[in-house]
Amino acid sequence: MKNYKYNELAYAELIYNKGFQTKHVPTELRLLALYYRDVLGYKPKEREEKIYKFCKNNIPNFKKEKFFKPINKALRVASDKKQKFIIIKKIDIFKTELDYINNLDIQYEYKKVMFAFLVQIKLNKIVCEYKYDKEYNSIYFKGGTKKYNNIKKMANIPVKMSINDEVINKLEELKLITILFKGAILLDYINNCIQSEDIVFTITDFENVRLYLDYYNKVKGVKKCDGSCGVIIKIKNNKQKYCNECAEKINIQKTIDNRKNKTV
Ligand SMILES: [Zn+2]
Known part of the structure; x- marks a missing residue:
């Protein structure tokens, strides 16, 4: 499945047209409820009717008792005006940010990881500011297997290269990051990635981030x-x-x- 994490509207549309896409039913119900509200303009009563109808049609042996909680939660979310779809179309990368990473005297694979973290931090900033409506400037990366695997995928480093045992340790040794606890890190180097006027490129594909770095470095193919x-x-x-x-x-x-x- 295509990654819809940063385009919830497209994801909601897919659910509406084709039914549930994953096992994460509560998440998908929330998006569906927002779709009913923002795209189809349904009022609360109608949203409730439609969401039950949708579940009956799309969940085999649907029982109201079993799905009462996630459905109610989704409807509550849709009643909250502050709740909106997350849609990130693009991330700007500035020449100064890229040059800082690119000019470090380290293996190219490590630069790809650092670049992936930079993009991830920019995505986090947009999501958090959108959700909580206040400025967010954290360089904290929470860690966890899923989040590290995602960075590895974005950076596309060799499968056998361990992001935690090798890359993270090396970056800490070079004082580019600080390891905290349980895989959490502070990405100190991001503070050196200064934003200038000069946008070097605009990322629209958040999955294949390393290709942008390759393109900048004129990698063949x-x-x-x-x-x-x-x-x-x-x-x-x-x-x-x-x-x-x-x-x-x-x-x-x-x-x-x-x-x-x-x-x-
Ligand atoms: Zn194209």
Whole structure:
């Protein structure tokens, strides 16, 4: 499944059209309730009716007693005006931030991890400021297997390279970070990543973050999609011009145009 963490509206739409997508039913019910409110404009009573109907249609052997709690919670969330969809379309990376990481005298794989953390901290900042409506400037990374695996995926370092035993320890040795407890760390170096005027690129694909660093460093086989999306891609051969999504759109358009030409 595509990562919808930073585009909850698209995720909600998918749930509405195709039913539950994961086992995280409470989360998905919350998004569905917000979708009823913000997209379809349903009033509270109608939201309640629709959400029960949806559950009956989409949960085998649905029993009200069993889902009463998460449904009520989702409806309560939708009644709270402060609750909104999280939608992050882009993250700006400044030349000074990138140059700081890029110019460090360390292995390239470590730079990819540092860059992934920088993007993650920027995402956290947007989410927190959106949710709590006050400025957020933390360099704290909570840790946990899932969060570290996510960073590893964003950075795309070799599978056999241990992010905790190798990368994190090395970065602490270099005094770039501080290890706290239970995998939590302070990303001290982020304070050296100063924002300037000069945006070097805008990240829209939060999963393949390291490609942006590769593109900046002119790594072979990495280029910007020729379509309108501006996403950085790893090409399979020299002829490839577009990312999968743009290629698909262009193919569909070509088919439509061909048909039109035939009928004229
Ligand atoms: Zn594209």
